Amino acid sequence: xxxxxxxxxxxxxxxxxxxxxxxxxxxxxxxxxxxxxxxxxxxxxxxxxxxxxxxxxxxxxxxxxxxxxxxxxxxxxxxxxxxxxxxxxxxxxxxxxxxxxxxxxxxxxxxxxx
Amino acid sequence: xxxxxxxxxxxxxxxxxxxxxxxxxxxxxxxxxxxxxxxxxxxxxxxxxxxxxxxxxxxxxxxxxxxxxxxxxxxxxxxxxxxxxxxxxxxxxxxxxxxxxxxxxxxxxxx
Numbered sequence: 001x002x003x004x005x006x007x008x009x010x011x012x013x014x015x016x017x018x019x020x021x022x023x024x025x026x027x028x029x030x031x032x033x034x035x036x037x038x039x040x041x042x043x044x045x046x047x048x049x050x051x052x053x054x055x056x057x058x059x060x061x062x063x064x065x066x067x068x069x070x071x072x073x074x075x076x077x078x079x080x081x082x083x084x085x086x087x088x089x090x091x092x093x094x095x096x097x098x099x100x101x102x103x104x105x106x107x108x109x110x111x112x113x114x
Numbered sequence: 115x116x117x118x119x120x121x122x123x124x125x126x127x128x129x130x131x132x133x134x135x136x137x138x139x140x141x142x143x144x145x146x147x148x149x150x151x152x153x154x155x156x157x158x159x160x161x162x163x164x165x166x167x168x169x170x171x172x173x174x175x176x177x178x179x180x181x182x183x184x185x186x187x188x189x190x191x192x193x194x195x196x197x198x199x200x201x202x203x204x205x206x207x208x209x210x211x212x213x214x215x216x217x218x219x220x221x222x223x224x225x
Contacts, residue, residue, distance in 0.1 A: 033213070040123075040217050041217055042118070042120075042205055042215035042216050042217045042218050043159075043205065043213075043215040044215070045212050045213065045214075048212065058212060059212075059214075088157065090159065092159070100147045100164065100166055102149060102161040102164060103159075103161075103213065105158065105159035107156070107157055107158055108157045108158075
């Protein structure tokens with residue numbers, strides 16, 4: 001089982017360039033999430049999608065947009081990349097909306113903005 | 115807003131010994147869930163253990179157990195019989211509506 005798949009695994013961008021990070025899950029999960037991980041700060045939620053057709057802002061949404069393309073796919077877009085967006089990005093998914101269910105994570109995308 | 119604090123940036127344990135990682139959180143809610151995730155150098159986030167706040171009994175998963183003190187808002191992770199493969203970053207997380215993570219504790223296991 002692939003679980004949660006993120007592409008690409010690494011990317012280097014120049015300031016001002018745009019980029020879309022892709023995420024797909026094959027577990028038939030309803031909810032999907034995008035996090036960023038910075039040193040000393042743990043993971044912070046950027047956006048999430050509780051179900052197909054819905055998206056909501058998380059803790060740090062500025063500078064990002066998302067699209068829940070279908071139940072499997074949830075993409076994260078940087079329209080005009082900034083050095084402050086250099087980070088490791090994680091996609092996660094979980095079934096249903098009950099809070100006790102754990103999230104399943106992808107392997108992350110390391111993004112560097114020069 | 116809920117915050118999660120892990121006061122130990124780094125911890126070290128001898129192989130086969132026991133180590134406890136600390137976590138405190140701030141919330142005004144009474145119904146929520148707590149998790150510990152492990153992140154090895156491969157960067158993958160792996161669920162270690164979870165605890166429902168309405169349950170008084172501490173969760174256990176093989177060598178991993180928690181000490182959940184709801185009144186103190188404390189959720190520590192105890193790893194018994196530490197193994198080299200336990201070396202990783204460990205993140206404590208709180209969930210009510212969305213998930214909030216602590217900054218992590220880097221655990222080193224000495225042979």
